[in-house]
Amino acid sequence: MKAIERIWTIGLNTVREAIRNKLLYTLLFFAIVMIGTGVIVGSISYVEGSRILQDVGLASIRLFSTGIAIFVGVGLIHGEVYRRTIYTILSKPVSRAEFLIGKFVGLVMTIWLQLLIMSAAFVVVSLLSGAPVDLGHASALGLIGVELAIVVAVATLFSAFTTPMLASFFTLGIYMMGHLSRDLLQIGANSESASLERITRVIYEVLPDLEMYNLSIQAVHQLPIAASEVWLPVLYGLGYVAAILFAASHIFERRDFK
Amino acid sequence: MSSESEIVQVRDVVKDFRPGFGIRKKRVLHGISFDVMQGEIFGFVGPNGAGKTTTLKLLMGLIRATSGTAKILGHDIGETAFRREVGFLPENAYFYDYLTGREVLDFYARLSGVPSRERANRVETLLDWVGLSYAGDSRIRTYSKGMAQRVGIAQALVHDPSVVFLDEPMSGLDPIGRKEIRDLIIRLRTEGKTVFMNTHILSDVEMVCDRVAIIVEGKIRYQGHTHDFLDDGEHDCEIVVSGVEPELATQLEERHGAELRGQGERVEMRVAEKKVGAVLDAVLKARGRVLAVTPQRVSLESIFLDAVREEEGAQ
Numbered sequence: 001m002k003a004i005e006r007i008w009t010i011g012l013n014t015v016r017e018a019i020r021n022k023l024l025y026t027l028l029f030f031a032i033v034m035i036g037t038g039v040i041v042g043s044i045s046y047v048e049g050s051r052i053l054q055d056v057g058l059a060s061i062r063l064f065s066t067g068i069a070i071f072v073g074v075g076l077i078h079g080e081v082y083r084r085t086i087y088t089i090l091s092k093p094v095s096r097a098e099f100l101i102g103k104f105v106g107l108v109m110t111i112w113l114q115l116l117i118m119s120a121a122f123v124v125v126s127l128l129s130g131a132p133v134d135l136g137h138a139s140a141l142g143l144i145g146v147e148l149a150i151v152v153a154v155a156t157l158f159s160a161f162t163t164p165m166l167a168s169f170f171t172l173g174i175y176m177m178g179h180l181s182r183d184l185l186q187i188g189a190n191s192e193s194a195s196l197e198r199i200t201r202v203i204y205e206v207l208p209d210l211e212m213y214n215l216s217i218q219a220v221h222q223l224p225i226a227a228s229e230v231w232l233p234v235l236y237g238l239g240y241v242a243a244i245l246f247a248a249s250h251i252f253e254r255r256d257f258k
Numbered sequence: 259m260s261s262e263s264e265i266v267q268v269r270d271v272v273k274d275f276r277p278g279f280g281i282r283k284k285r286v287l288h289g290i291s292f293d294v295m296q297g298e299i300f301g302f303v304g305p306n307g308a309g310k311t312t313t314l315k316l317l318m319g320l321i322r323a324t325s326g327t328a329k330i331l332g333h334d335i336g337e338t339a340f341r342r343e344v345g346f347l348p349e350n351a352y353f354y355d356y357l358t359g360r361e362v363l364d365f366y367a368r369l370s371g372v373p374s375r376e377r378a379n380r381v382e383t384l385l386d387w388v389g390l391s392y393a394g395d396s397r398i399r400t401y402s403k404g405m406a407q408r409v410g411i412a413q414a415l416v417h418d419p420s421v422v423f424l425d426e427p428m429s430g431l432d433p434i435g436r437k438e439i440r441d442l443i444i445r446l447r448t449e450g451k452t453v454f455m456n457t458h459i460l461s462d463v464e465m466v467c468d469r470v471a472i473i474v475e476g477k478i479r480y481q482g483h484t485h486d487f488l489d490d491g492e493h494d495c496e497i498v499v500s501g502v503e504p505e506l507a508t509q510l511e512e513r514h515g516a517e518l519r520g521q522g523e524r525v526e527m528r529v530a531e532k533k534v535g536a537v538l539d540a541v542l543k544a545r546g547r548v549l550a551v552t553p554q555r556v557s558l559e560s561i562f563l564d565a566v567r568e569e570e571g572a573q
């Protein structure tokens with residue numbers, strides 16, 4: 001059997017765990033409630049009702065799916081070690097890297113599944129309230145999906161060697177810095193200090209630039225979106241995820257499971 | 259593979275744990291070496307905390323040795339592909355409790371590369387072997403401890419491995435379950451499989467194991483074949499008699515080297531096996547009565563206790 005099949009087996013099982021875990025339904029329920037709230041807010045404000053609706057909708061999709069990604073991701077590997085389910089899995093012809101990547105793939109599939117459901121709700125609500133839905137919205141939602149894969153990869157990395165508590169702290173930190181890193185770069189460039197400029201440059205290079213995954217404004221305001229605004233972030237995301245998983249596997253390879 | 263080849267080869271393995279923040283180190287395995295041969299049931303016994311589970315986790319690649327080497331089927335234990343031929347039951351095995359027994363076994367069979375056309379069949383066979391067919395569609399969450407243990411044994415065998423490692427296979431099982439698992443282990447031997455078994459239940463070892471190693475405080479203190487101490491060699495006999503007059507007592511002690519305890523109606527003595535005939539003759543001639551003659555086997559228990567005392571004495 002090939003590595004891909006083992007990774008797929010572990011991934012599918014991870015999806016199955018999420019589906020059988022009631023907690024995820026609760027979160028999904030809240031997300032849909034949030035989108036619904038957008039409808040209500042949108043319908044009571046007279047100016048640009050449909051834009052507010054879509055703004056709130058996309059923002060809540062981003063917020064909730066990132067929340068779920070971090071919340072589940074930080075315990076992804078730790079839980080397996082803690083509950084010792086990993087013992088029997090690694091005694092089979094499964095390498096540690098395959099296990100880790102399989103867990104990552106499984107969580108990404110789970111999160112994407114949820115994103116799909118939320119997107120469907122978004123489309124239905126938009127159409128019902130007469131707001132347009134086009135390729136811009138699809139691009140915005142697609143890039144949220146890529147960003148989520150990065151967030152899951154980061155959470156997986158921390159989950160491979162630390163507790164869920166610390167991992168969520170670190171992942172959340174990286175997520176927020178990732179959204180601010182462009183601003184930081186700007187601050188560094190505007191400052192007179194060369195060392196500050198260098199520091200912000202390094203932060204920008206090392207941390208993911210997550211602002212590029214935010215096409216909400218363009219989508220909601222029907223502004224034109226260049227093709228490169230989509231495929232560049234996708235490529236960057238793929239590379240970033242690969243690098244993080246490589247590092248995570250490396251760290252995971254050296255661990256003792258006690 | 260010849261019948262004398264080593265399936266497991268452990269050489270000078272040292273393991274240090276660094277509890278807390280890793281400043282102090284705690285040596286748990288002090289350079290252990292042993293071999294497990296093709297087709298044998300190997301018992302790895304020792305008191306609580308001796309390092310049995312640590313050794314097994316090391317062999318399964320779950321923890322890394324500080325120094326030394328270990329091989330299974332000729333492969334370095336850091337590799338993964340050869341684990342197609344390895345089964346493992348961990349101590350207090352845990353499984354995904356949102357899965358049913360059947361799903362768990364199917365999952366492990368997939369991971370082990372059991373072809374899809376054989377998988378369903380193999381899963382049913384194993385459920386049957388461990389007596390869980392009736393509960394195959396219930397979630398593991400609803401299983402009792404003994405049922406979970408049976409799932410553990412089933413997943414260790416679902417891919418038909420040639421060598422099986424079991425950490426306390428009988429733990430949590432009722433007497434019938436114990437007997438069933440013992441029979442299962444013996445059946446594995448008749449199928450030509452090699453079994454490595456951690457336990458501290460000595461009677462299980464005496465019943466199923468071909469060879470045993472005793473580990474105490476991270477050092478191997480004894481290795482031997484179970485038949486060596488179970489059925490041959492020089493044994494003492496315990497003889498119980500009544501009606502022993504003082505002059506008979508003196509005679510037994512002086513002529514036959516018997517050690518007597520008690521007097522009159524119940525006298526117990528310990529004599530070498532080859533003197534038993536002469537002692538009984540003397541007793542009967544003096545009109546004493548023989549109440550019991552019991553051969554004293556060197557038991558695994560006494561070897562075990564000696565090994566532990568020896569280690570305590572060495573400190």
Ligand SMILES: Nc1ncnc2c1ncn2[C@@H]1O[C@H](COP(=O)(O)OP(=O)(O)OP(=O)(O)O)[C@@H](O)[C@H]1O
Pocket residue numbers: 258275276277284286304305306307308309310311312313349458
């Ligand atoms: N992760 C760990 N960190 C520090 N010490 C450990 C760790 N795991 C085990 N030990 C120590 O290693 C020693 C051996 O433990 P091990 O679990 O191998 O014993 P065992 O022979 O399996 O005992 P038992 O019969 O109770 O299962 C014990 O002294 C234990 O305290």
Ligand SMILES: [Mg+2]
Pocket residue numbers: 310311312349425
């Ligand atoms: Mg143990």
